Amino acid sequence: MATRPKKKGVVKNLAAGRPPTVTKPKSLARKTTKSIINKLHLLEKRKVQAMKKNDNAQVAAIEAEIEALGGIEKYQEASLQGQRHDRGGDSSNVLMEWVGPYLSSEEYKGGRLRMLEVGALSTKNVCAQSNHFDITRIDLNSQEPGILEQDFMERPLPKDESEKFDIISLSLVLNFVPDHKDRGEMLVRTTQFLTSPKRFSGTSAAFFPSLFLVLPAPCVTNSRYLDQERLAAIMESIGYEMVESKTTQRLVYYLWRRTSDQVGNDRPFRKEEIRSGSSRNNFAITLL
Structure with a gap:
C-alpha cells in the first residue's frame, strides 16, 4: 500500500521561510543604558575639570576611558534604547x-x-x-x-x-x-x-x-x-x-x-546651594 507523502509546513511569510542573514543587535537592559549614560556624563565632567587645570595627561586618560565605553556612539545607542515604547517612549x-x-x-x-x-x-x-x-x-x-x-x-x-x-x-x-x-x-x-x-x-x-x-x-x-x-x-x-x-x-x-525679543539675561545666577544633603547631585545652570 502506497504511503501518502507528508505535507510540507505552510510558510506564513517570506521571513519565516528564509534563514536569518542579519543578527539584530541585542537590546540593552534598562540598568545598562542608565549606567552607560551616567558613566559618560561623569567622564565628560571630569574631562572639563582636567582641561581647566591644563592637565593634558589626565585629559588623555579620560578620553581613553570615554573611547573604551564607546563614546558618543554608545551614548546615542543607550538613548535610542530609552526611546523605545516599552521604556517610556x-x-x-x-x-x-x-x-x-x-x-x-x-x-x-x-x-x-x-x-x-x-x-x-x-x-x-x-x-x-x-x-x-x-x-x-x-x-x-x-x-x-x-x-x-x-x-x-x-x-x-x-x-x-x-x-x-x-x-x-x-x-x-x-x-x-x-x-x-x-x-x-x-x-x-x-x-x-x-x-x-x-x-x-x-x-x-x-x-x-x-x-x-x-x-x-x-x-x-x-x-x-x-x-x-x-x-x-x-x-x-x-x-x-x-x-x-x-x-x-x-x-x-x-x-x-x-515672551520678548531680548537676548541675554537680565540678572546673574551663580552656583549657590539651595538644598543640602549628601544624597544630592551637583547639576547646576549658571548665568553670568
Whole structure:
C-alpha cells in the first residue's frame, strides 16, 4: 500500500521561510543604558575639570576611558534604547499632547511650523509623523540621513526671521553639557534662533515661539543647585515663560514660551546651594 507523502509546513511569510542573514543587535537592559549614560556624563565632567587645570595627561586618560565605553556612539545607542515604547517612549509624545490638539483644530490656521531639533536621534518620532512641522535636525554624531552633523553652539546664527524657528526641541541635551556655565549659554543661545513673539497672535501666541526642554528628573528634583523655582527664575531672566510642565519618575518636561525679543539675561545666577544633603547631585545652570 502506497504511503501518502507528508505535507510540507505552510510558510506564513517570506521571513519565516528564509534563514536569518542579519543578527539584530541585542537590546540593552534598562540598568545598562542608565549606567552607560551616567558613566559618560561623569567622564565628560571630569574631562572639563582636567582641561581647566591644563592637565593634558589626565585629559588623555579620560578620553581613553570615554573611547573604551564607546563614546558618543554608545551614548546615542543607550538613548535610542530609552526611546523605545516599552521604556517610556519618544519624549516628543509629551510635546504633541500639549500642542497637538490645538494644531489639529479648525481654529489653527497657521500652517506648518519650523522646528529645530537639537540632539536628534531619529527622523521618525511623533513630531515628524504629525505633519505639523518642517523639522531641521542636528546632532553631534548623526545616526541616519536627514540629521545634520552639527554642534548647536557652533551653528551659524540666523541672518533674519526666515532662518529662525517657531519651536526648538532640547530633549536630554542640556544635561549632557558638562559645565554649568555652558548650560546657561546654551539656553541663552536658543533665544537667538527663535522667531519673534510678534509673529504670533491669538491662541498661537500662548504656545509659540517656544522651547521644549527635557531633563532627567533628578537634575531638578534632587540637585543641590537647581529646583523648579530656580529654573523658572533662570528661564524668565532670559525671556521665557513656562506654559506646560510634567514630571515623571525619570524625566521632567517643559514647554517655555518666548515672551520678548531680548537676548541675554537680565540678572546673574551663580552656583549657590539651595538644598543640602549628601544624597544630592551637583547639576547646576549658571548665568553670568
